[in-house]
Amino acid sequence: MFKTRAALAAAGTAAFLAAGIPAAYAVEGQAPAIRWASSVSDDLGTLQVSIGSDSAVTEIRAHIVSPVTQQEVAVVENDAFALSSGTAEDGVWRTTRPLTLPAYGSYTVRVEAVDADGDRGEDGSAGTLAYYVQAVFEDVRTDRAEVDIDHRQVHVDGVLKGRRPDTRALEPLADHPVDVDVDYLTDAHARTDAEGRFSTTVTVNSATQIQAVYRFTNEHPGVLYGESAAMSVDVRQVATRWVVQSPEEGLTVDFGQEVTLTAVLERESPQGWMPFAGQSGGVVFEPSSGGQFWSVGQFTTGPNGEVTFTHAPWETGAFRLSTISDDPFVAAVSTQSPRVRVLRSSTFTRFSATRTDSHGGAHVDGGMNFLDGWTPATIPVRVQYSRDGASWTDITTVEAYWSGQDYAFSADIAALKPGFLRAHFDATESFRAATSAVVKPSR
Numbered sequence: 001m002f003k004t005r006a007a008l009a010a011a012g013t014a015a016f017l018a019a020g021i022p023a024a025y026a027v028e029g030q031a032p033a034i035r036w037a038s039s040v041s042d043d044l045g046t047l048q049v050s051i052g053s054d055s056a057v058t059e060i061r062a063h064i065v066s067p068v069t070q071q072e073v074a075v076v077e078n079d080a081f082a083l084s085s086g087t088a089e090d091g092v093w094r095t096t097r098p099l100t101l102p103a104y105g106s107y108t109v110r111v112e113a114v115d116a117d118g119d120r121g122e123d124g125s126a127g128t129l130a131y132y133v134q135a136v137f138e139d140v141r142t143d144r145a146e147v148d149i150d151h152r153q154v155h156v157d158g159v160l161k162g163r164r165p166d167t168r169a170l171e172p173l174a175d176h177p178v179d180v181d182v183d184y185l186t187d188a189h190a191r192t193d194a195e196g197r198f199s200t201t202v203t204v205n206s207a208t209q210i211q212a213v214y215r216f217t218n219e220h221p222g223v224l225y226g227e228s229a230a231m232s233v234d235v236r237q238v239a240t241r242w243v244v245q246s247p248e249e250g251l252t253v254d255f256g257q258e259v260t261l262t263a264v265l266e267r268e269s270p271q272g273w274m275p276f277a278g279q280s281g282g283v284v285f286e287p288s289s290g291g292q293f294w295s296v297g298q299f300t301t302g303p304n305g306e307v308t309f310t311h312a313p314w315e316t317g318a319f320r321l322s323t324i325s326d327d328p329f330v331a332a333v334s335t336q337s338p339r340v341r342v343l344r345s346s347t348f349t350r351f352s353a354t355r356t357d358s359h360g361g362a363h364v365d366g367g368m369n370f371l372d373g374w375t376p377a378t379i380p381v382r383v384q385y386s387r388d389g390a391s392w393t394d395i396t397t398v399e400a401y402w403s404g405q406d407y408a409f410s411a412d413i414a415a416l417k418p419g420f421l422r423a424h425f426d427a428t429e430s431f432r433a434a435t436s437a438v439v440k441p442s443r
Helices: 002-018
Strands: 033-040 043-052 057-065 072-077 081-086 090-095 105-115 120-131 133-142 153-163 170-172 177-182 185-191 197-203 208-214 231-235 240-246 251-254 259-269 272-275 280-287 294-300 306-311 317-323 334-336 340-343 346-355 362-370 380-386 393-399 407-413 420-425
Touching: 033 105, 043 057, 043 105, 043 120, 057 090, 133 208, 133 231, 153 177, 153 208, 177 197, 185 197, 240 317, 240 334, 259 317, 280 306, 294 306, 306 317, 317 340, 346 420, 362 380, 362 420, 380 407, 393 407
Parallel strands: 033 120, 251 340
Antiparallel strands: 033 043, 043 090, 057 072, 057 105, 081 090, 105 120, 133 153, 153 170, 153 197, 177 185, 177 208, 208 231, 240 259, 259 272, 259 306, 280 294, 280 317, 317 334, 346 362, 362 407, 380 393, 380 420
């Protein structure tokens, strides 16, 4: 029964106890329980055994057995062990010196233990001694901690050594394979020289980690897996910019008139700003009012980094050019073109003036229309007077309202001197100015 309990404990807690933390308790009044046996993880030639008992453990004997031949190759007992952690009743015991065995390999460990009450416990398969050379990397380094769009190659070098299980000595591992992993995937292979040195180059396409790894191979069955510390490599993005060539400066167009947008995408280089071909993105037209933007189209920059679109804007605003890239080496960039002012037409459909009395009074009446179904929020109309038809002065301002046929307005003017009248609508953000016909008040 005790062997079964010890085997279950070893299977479930070997990794936990290998760190030197004893099991929770021992079974009182019974023989010592052999929980597990194993190599120390960073010192493979050292054997450790976990034992629990109701009294102090006084004797330990470990038999090292070849699982292939079932032959005993060594016996380790008593003074070869020292308490590593816990107590004599519940602790982990380690050999004070590494074992010396005839060959590398995995060995079955059979353990016997006696406590102060004279009770004896044993386990014919307490665990495994991994008696191998442990691969160890030293001085692994990269020649750069940052890559850019023009320099994606990273040189990696270092030294591979092996820690012997019998002496703990670190010795160069000559003519051994080394993998260099980029983001945990092998990118390059190298082989060590007589002093264990290796060197190779990997390609880095994103911010990532690089690591040198020795993986078990049948070529060297006595050497176990080892890895270097991970080394971070960052990406420096290339700076990009837009140069808008057309419209070069703000312009005003009529509604429905097409505007040609021409721009060049450039990238920073050691030679200065250069055209950047083959980059994707999109163009929208953004209204100054903050309303819904209009999609103009998608692009891939040409051989000279150029982009050209023709678009008829619906209202005043500007083009927005933006690059879209999955390439971590390319910084996204967005810019806005000069402002394009879009004006809709307005027109006076009628205007007349009639004398109302002998004292110079007059009544004016008129109407306006706006194309495309758009109108200003308010329609102020200035009624103007000129004695000679050349120089005009405002008399009054009235507001035009929808009459069912057009946007009508009227006004009564007192004491009007002989001369001419007209109506004028000032340009707005969205509408052009308009002036009515010039009339002379009739009777």
